[in-house]
Amino acid sequence: MDGPAIITQVTNPKEDEARSPGAGEKASQRSVSLKKQRGRSILSSFFCCFRDYNVEAPPPSSPSVLPPLVEENGGLQKPPAKYLLPEVTMLDHGKKCVVIDLDETLVHSSFKPISNADFIVPVEIDGTIHQVYVLKRPHVDEFLQRMGQLFECVLFTASLAKYADPVADLLDRWGVFRARLFRESCVFHRGNYVKDLSRLGRELSKVIIVDNSPASYIFHPENAVPVQSWFDDMTDTELLDLIPFFEGLSREDDVYSMLHRLCSR
Numbered sequence: 001m002d003g004p005a006i007i008t009q010v011t012n013p014k015e016d017e018a019r020s021p022g023a024g025e026k027a028s029q030r031s032v033s034l035k036k037q038r039g040r041s042i043l044s045s046f047f048c049c050f051r052d053y054n055v056e057a058p059p060p061s062s063p064s065v066l067p068p069l070v071e072e073n074g075g076l077q078k079p080p081a082k083y084l085l086p087e088v089t090m091l092d093h094g095k096k097c098v099v100i101d102l103d104e105t106l107v108h109s110s111f112k113p114i115s116n117a118d119f120i121v122p123v124e125i126d127g128t129i130h131q132v133y134v135l136k137r138p139h140v141d142e143f144l145q146r147m148g149q150l151f152e153c154v155l156f157t158a159s160l161a162k163y164a165d166p167v168a169d170l171l172d173r174w175g176v177f178r179a180r181l182f183r184e185s186c187v188f189h190r191g192n193y194v195k196d197l198s199r200l201g202r203e204l205s206k207v208i209i210v211d212n213s214p215a216s217y218i219f220h221p222e223n224a225v226p227v228q229s230w231f232d233d234m235t236d237t238e239l240l241d242l243i244p245f246f247e248g249l250s251r252e253d254d255v256y257s258m259l260h261r262l263c264s265r
Contacts, residue, residue, distance in 0.1 A: 007163055008158035008183070009108075082201075083199060084201065085154065085178075088202075092151075095151050096151050097206060097207045098154070098246075099154050099195065099197065099209040100147070100155055101211040101213070101216065102168070104229040104231070105212045106144075106171065106239075107134050107135060107137060109121075109132050109135075109167070111132060111133070117133040117134055118135055118136040119133075119171075121167055121170070123163050124162065134167055134170075138236050138240070139239045140239055146243050147176060148175075150247065153177050153178060155168055156181040157183070158183050158186050161180075161184075164182055181195075185199075192216070194216060195211070197209060206254060206255060209224050210225050211226065212227050213229075214226065222259060
């Protein structure tokens with residue numbers, strides 16, 4: 001297994017540009033484009049994402065009924081023997097469940113040395129120890145602490161546990177994540193690792209997924225709060241900007257009502 005295979009990431013546009021002719025001019029154009037994107041209202045990213053899908057909100061799950069079989073590359077994915085999450089604790093009773101992605105949502109990791117890395121995590125691959133350099137997204141500490149106060153938080157990543165678990169240990173100093181789910185908990189569907197929210201064991205009308213990859217939530221797009229992929233922009237404020245939105249969402253009866261209102265504005 002090669003190093004990058006343990007981490008599920010989107011492509012860093014800067015690395016693509018560095019390898020292609022005219023990299024300097026393209027990088028300049030990309031910089032202007034990113035500045036324009038950051039200047040847009042935080043809500044505009046919701047409109048773009050939800051308009052890309054024409055999927056009805058799935059019905060709420062019953063805790064006593066397993067989710068339906070899901071097609072997996074032409075076959076049928078076997079239903080889980082049990083739900084992915086344990087029973088809700090008394091501490092989180094009445095809270096909605098927020099599923100949060102790791103790579104390019106909360107952090108960016110690389111096998112190439114990064115001078116300003118927040119963490120350096122050793123990972124064993126085929127008998128050899130490799131160093132993974134991890135950058136924290138700006139304001140991730142504030143974001144996680146507030147989310148932990150408002151929601152039952154679950155880390156769900158398509159990366160392997162041997163990398164993601166030690167990163168989560170270093171990132172989550174407050175015990176915000178009640179559970180951690182890794183690649184083996186995803187459904188491999190048409191070449192993508194999909195996070196099937198119906199397998200969590202929570203009522204879907206009270207589940208939100210925060211992820212930079214639309215492919216990750218293609219089964220439940222109306223439960224998603226999309227974020228832009230983050231690599232190394234230390235002026236990024238997206239996580240900070242999302243906190244007031246989630247404070248409002250925590251007071252809603254179900255997630256669909258507020259997300260639908262956003263889409264209709």
